[in-house]
Amino acid sequence: MDTLSYKTVSINRATAQKEWVVVDANDLVLGRMSSKVAKLLRGKYKPSFTPHVDCGDNVIIINAEKVRLTGRKWTDRIYLRHTLYPGGQRETTPAEMMAKSPEKLIRKVVKGMLPKNVLANAIINNLHVYAGSEHPHAAQNPKVIDLNKIK
Numbered sequence: 001m002d003t004l005s006y007k008t009v010s011i012n013r014a015t016a017q018k019e020w021v022v023v024d025a026n027d028l029v030l031g032r033m034s035s036k037v038a039k040l041l042r043g044k045y046k047p048s049f050t051p052h053v054d055c056g057d058n059v060i061i062i063n064a065e066k067v068r069l070t071g072r073k074w075t076d077r078i079y080l081r082h083t084l085y086p087g088g089q090r091e092t093t094p095a096e097m098m099a100k101s102p103e104k105l106i107r108k109v110v111k112g113m114l115p116k117n118v119l120a121n122a123i124i125n126n127l128h129v130y131a132g133s134e135h136p137h138a139a140q141n142p143k144v145i146d147l148n149k150i151k
Helices: 030-042 094-100 102-112 118-126
Strands: 020-024 060-063 081-082 089-091 128-129 141-143
Touching: 020 030, 030 060, 030 102, 030 118, 094 102, 102 118, 102 128, 118 128
Parallel strands: 020 060, 020 141, 060 128
Antiparallel strands: 081 089
């Protein structure tokens, strides 16, 4: 071998191979599911992963109301937000969020596991969460993924 011509291939938005996948959240633990979904959204399971490009898959989560939390996290964990008015700090528990909108709870947890930059704001738009078992993305022919098989 006279020369080695190994090149690092860096993909861009046009050459990214994005797929649609469906994740059934029925009886999955919220944190473990969210960390794997965050990796799917970033594309870290792909051999062509590029950190500065949105090269991940579009993820559809169904049965969001059937997700589990272990221990007393339903009542003891507190999520804080602020209304930007004086004295406007509000707190809520996962049980309250689940009662109002299970989609917002899962979206908040997955967004917390993404990097804190502008790319994460674009990546979170590839996440689609639905409380029931039906979703309107059948035209994209999504494939069903079992998150227990993914490391």
